[in-house]
Amino acid sequence: MSVKQHRRLLVPVAAAAVMGLALAGCTGDIAAQTAEDTDCAAYTDYGTFEGSPEVTIGGTIQDDEADRLVKSWADFQACTGITVNYTGTKEFEAQIAVLAEGGSAPDIGIIPQPGLFNKLADAGFLKAAPAAVEANVDEWWSADWKGYGTAADGTFYAAPLMASVKGYVWYSPSEFKEKGYEIPTSLDEMMDLTAQIASDGTVPWCAGVGSGDATGWPGTDWVEDYVLRQAGAETYDKWVTHEIPFNDPAIVTAFNSVGDILKNPEYVNAGLGDVSSIISTEFGDAGLPVLDGTCALHHQASFYEGFWKNADGSDATVAPDGDVYAFLLPPAESGGEQAVTGGGELVSAFAESDEITAVLSYLSSDTWANNRVALKGVISANTGLDASLASSDILKQSVEILQDPNTVFRFDGSDLMPGAVGTDSFWKGIVSWLSGDDTQKVVDTIESSWPKS
Template sequence: MGFSSRRPALAIAAAVGLVLSAAACGTDDSGGKSTADCGAYEQYEGHDGTSVEIYSSIREIEDERLQQSWEEFEECTGIDIEHEGSGEFEAQLPVRVDGGNAPDIAFIPQPGLIQRFAASGKAKPVSADTKTMAEANYTADWLRYGSVDGTLYGAPLGSNVKSFVWYSPTMFAEKGWQVPKSWDELLKLSDTIAADGTKPWCVGIESGDATGWPMTDWVEDMVLRVASPEVYDQWVNHEIAFNDPRIAESLDQAGRILKNEKYVNGGFGGVKSISTTSFQEAGVPITQGKCALHRQASFYANQWPENTKVAEDGDVFAFYFPAVDPSKGEPVLGGGEFVVAFADRPEVQAVQTYLASGLHANSRAKIGDWVSANKELETANVANPIDRLSVEILQNPQTVFRFDASDVMPASVGAGTFWRGMVDWVNGNDTKGVLDGIESSWPK
C-alpha cells in the first residue's frame, strides 16, 4: 500500500512541486545523480542541515537495516539521523534523561518507562502531525500503550509476536515428529524428544543489564493460557497481586519445562545454564541438532546464523506456542517500540512523524526481518514467512493480543524486580518466595 493514505493535498503538492523536489533531491552527497523520489517527503522538508539523535537497543545487523530504512528520507529532507544502539539501553536511558543528557528521540519498548518520563515532564507529547499520522496507522490499543493519561507520548514503530516456538522442519520430518496443537501435546512431544536422546529445549535469558527478560515472556504467555487474558490484564494493572495463586500456577506450569533437567538446556548444559546463556545464542543449537525447540519472538529471525533459511521447508521455522485449551481461543503475546521524543525542535517532530508513517514501515519491511502493526504495511513487502505471519496476526481484528506485561508494569518492577526474580527462580528459588518478593517491590 506504500503511503496511499496520504492526504490528497499532499499528492497534488507532489505533482506541482516536481521541479522543486528534483532541485532539492537531484544529487546525493557525492555529487552524483539521486534516484530518490522526493515527492513523497515534501511534508518533512524545510529542515536541511539539521540533525536528530536517536538512542535505542537496536544493534549490529538490525542497526544497519534501520539506518538503511531512512536513507532516502535523509537525502530528501536534509535531516541527518544519528542512531546509537546500546546493549545497556534500558539501564542507561534513565541515567541520561535524569542527568540532562537525553537523546532527541528514544525507541522505548516499555510503556511503563514512558509513563515514568511523562510523569517527570522529560518526555514531550507528540506533535499534532505525529498524532494524526499515528491515529491513522495504528489501532486504539497500540496508541493506548504509548499514551499517559490520554496524551500520546510515543508513536508505535516496530512490533513483534512473541508466542512462537522455533524448530527445525528437517529434524521434525526425519524423526516423524508433529507440530503440537495444545500444551499437553507440547509436553508429550518434549518427552518423545528427550527419550530420543536429545534435550528438547534450548533456553537463554542472559542479556547484559536486561538479563531475565526472556523468562518474563514465558511467564506472560503462560498467564494468558493457564489463567485468561482478563486475569492477565488485572495482573498487569495490579488489580490482583503479583503473587496471586493464578500467577503462581502459571509460573509452575512454565517450570514443567524450564526447571526440568530432562528437557533443558540443549547445547549448553543443565537448568542453571539458562541464566548464563545469551538470548542471542540460545536458539542456535537447533541448527546443530543439539536441541529441538526454542520459544522466542518473531524478531529472533535476526539471530540465526548467516545463510540460515527461515521457511516451512527450511532450516528453521516456528509454530504458534499452543494454548492450554485451544477451544477457548488462542491468545497472542507481543511487544514493540515506541518513538518518544525528549526535544520538540521541528526536525525532531518531522522524524517522529515520518517514523509513524506507512512510508517508513514499508521502507523498513522491504529490507527484511521486521514486523510492525502499522496498518499501511503491505504483507507483500514482508519476505520472511514468520514476519509475514506475524503481520497477518497483528492486523487481524480477531486476534486476542496482549502487550508484554513486564513492559507495561512500572519500570522498577517490569524492568527490575521481575527480571531479577526470574533469574533467581530458574536458579533454584521457589515460586512463592520469588513472587512474594516481586509483589513487595510494587510501588505504593
C-alpha cells in the same frame, strides 16, 4: 621541568597523535544525497526546510540495524532538507532520564519499552504528540498500540515504530517429519508432544536464560506467555498494573506450568546439562542444539532467526522446509483465541519544532513502515504495511499475526512493570526459581519488591 623533559613528554603524545591521524586517514568525506536524484512524490506533505535544520534522535538500535534505520530516512532527508542525526547506544535506557533531567536529551527518543516511556511521560520530559502524528496512529495502528503510547494522564505522546512477536517455539522441520510429530494446537498437546519426544529418547527442550547483567529475562518471557494464554488478557493487564498481586494464584499456575517443562530434568536441558545449566547457558547459544538434533524444541522470540548458525559459522536456513522453523506457542485450548506477547519501540519528542513534527509524522506513516521493512530484518504493526515486503517467512507470519484484527496482542509484561520488578526482581526471581526455589517463595519475594506509591 627542563626543556629536555618537555620533549620527552611530547614524544608519546605525538606518537599517539600520529597513530590517530593515520587511522583517521582511512576516513572519507561522504557526498550527501540531494533532492535531484530522489523521487520526492511521497514526501511533499512534509514540506521543505531551508538551511538544513538538524533533528537528533537517540535510541538503543545500533550497528547494522542502525544503518538500515538511517537508510530508511535517506530519501526523506534529501526531499525535505532536514538532517536527521541518529545516535544509538546500549546505555540509552539507563541514560535517557539523566539526559532529559540534565536538559540535554536528543530531540526525539526511540524508547524501547513502555515502562520507560511511562516514567519519562510522568516526569514531564515528553512533548505531546503533534496532531499529524496522532492522525497517523489513528489511521494505521490498533487501539492497543495507541494505548501503549498514551500516558496515565490520558495524553497521547508516542507513536509505535517497529514490533516483534515473542513466544515462538523453534523446531527442526525435518526431524518433525521424520518422526511424525505434529505442530501442537493447545498447551496440553504441547505437553503430550514433549512427553512423546522424551519417550523417543531425546531430551525435548533446550533453554538458556543467561544474558550478562540481564540474566533471567528469557525466563520471564515464558511466564508471560503462559499467563496471557492460561489466564487471559484481562488478568494479564491486571497483573502488569499490579491490580492483582504478583503472587496471585493465576501467576503461580503459570509458573508451575512452565516449571513442568523447565524444571523437569527429563525434559531439559538437551545437550547442555541439567536444570541448573539453564541459568549458566547464554540465551544466544541455548537454541543451537536444535540444529544438530540433540534438542527438539526451543522457546524464543522471532528475533532469534538471526542467531541460527551452523557449527562452521554459516547461516542455517530458516524456513518451513529448512534447517529450522518455528510455530507460535499454542493457545491454552485448541482453537482458542490467538494471544501473543511482543515488543516494540515508541517514538516521542523531547522538544518541539516544525522539523521535529515532520520527522515524527514521517516515522508514524505507512510510507516509513514499508521503507524500513523493505530494508530487511524487522517488521512493524503498522496496518498499512505490505506483509510481502517482510524479508523472511517468520517475519511474514509475524506481520500477519500482528495485522490480524482477531489477534490479542500484549506488550512484554516485564517491560510494562516498574523497573524495580521488570528489570530486576522478576529476572532475579527466575534465576532463583530455576536454581531450585519453590514457586510460592519466588512470587512472594517479587511481590514484596513492587514499589509502593
